[in-house]
Amino acid sequence: MNKRIFLSPPHMGALEQQFVWDAFNSNYIAPVGPQVDAFEKEFSEYTGIRHCVALSSGTAAMHLALKELGVGPGDEVIGSTLTFVGSISPAVFLGADLVLVDCDRVSWNMDPDLLARELEQAKERGQLPKAVVPTDLYGQCADYDRIFAVCERFGVPVVVDAAEAMGARYGRRPGLHAGKGAKAAVFSFNGNKIMTTSGGGMLASDDKALIDRARFLSQQAREPVPHYEHTEIGFNYRMSNVLAGIGRGQLAVLDDRVQRRREIFEYYRQALEDVSGIEFMPEADYGTSNRWLTVILITPELFSADREAVRLALEAENIESRPVWKPMHLQPVFQNTHPCRVVGGEVSEDLFTRGLCLPSGTAMTTQDLDRVIHTILGAGFSS
Structure with a gap:
């Protein structure tokens, strides 16, 4: 393994x-x-x-x-x-x-x-x-x-x-x-x-x-x-x-850790940005993100695999990934025990459905990153 x-x-x-x-x-x-x-x-x-x-x-x-x-x-x-x-x-x-x-x-x-x-x-x-x-x-x-x-x-x-x-x-x-x-x-x-x-x-x-x-x-x-x-x-x-x-x-x-996280994001971006059905979390023009996690959106109609299929493909290769945060208004505790009111909701629901957080640890090697990228691409090609 x-x-x-x-x-x-x-x-x-x-x-x-x-x-x-x-x-x-x-x-x-x-x-x-x-x-x-x-x-x-x-x-x-x-x-x-x-x-x-x-x-x-x-x-x-x-x-x-x-x-x-x-x-x-x-x-x-x-x-x-x-x-x-x-x-x-x-x-x-x-x-x-x-x-x-x-x-x-x-x-x-x-x-x-x-x-x-x-x-x-x-x-x-x-x-x-x-x-x-x-x-x-x-x-x-x-x-x-x-x-x-x-x-x-x-x-x-x-x-x-x-x-x-x-x-x-x-x-x-x-x-x-x-x-x-x-x-x-x-x-x-x-x-x-x-x-x-x-x-x-x-x-x-x-x-x-x-x-x-x-x-x-x-x-x-x-x-x-x-x-x-x-x-x-x-x-x-x-x-x-x-x-x-x-x-x-x-x-x-x-500062070194932030620089490395941003380098990891850029490595993923260069490898995957031209793949149909994959988008990256944008960086707003008003600031500089620390890129704590590199996050992608997967459109299954274009990529031939959905977010969960990609996550499971990564897990099968012993690679941890995680869906984008499930919106709080969809959480059972805030629908039942502590009901809340939501303003909008459609954007966050879409990001949860399609979003996947990729491994982003600052000690990752190029070989680690290539392994993640290869597995993601394989999930799309095999579907």
């Missing part, structure tokens, strides 16, 4: 090991410690977002952000329907109702026109949302200028789900880092992300008070007194010192 080619495995280097050893050598193993402090400082310097707090996951970061914006039972939160569930489930934790907005075909991110229409109607109903949560899908920033402008017009804060977008930029090169300019931004360092701490996340904002409160709540809302004193309920959301050491090493080589 050929070696397994994973979708997006971690890529470790020498620095991570050194920082983790420093954590062990100092005996700071539990949450908080000098590695956490340094990671937060370096993260802020890299992204240009002034304040941040390192947490146990991106979902935890979103939970704290929405809680600090006052989201609660009876409120509405607008999110992207084409996203991972952790982007919007924290709104449900807090008792809010979800409104899910479709994406556009330019960026595959939240459609600013649909968002504007929904906010206009919400104002007429007298129930503006407590927050708008656009996702930076597969490492490409949403159209911040348009989304921020429409939300500012209605006085609604934006929390960017930048979980997949470390190293991505918005605006003229080099541009602003993903999440910059929002009320808050959420990042993930899960094991499959472009930079990882194995598990972890970051909440970042230029609002110091918001981050100070999030930090307080992430440490069980313990009051600053010698004994354990609590006047409100908090959470056990802080990142460990060991994992922060991994994050520091990953952050130091992030």
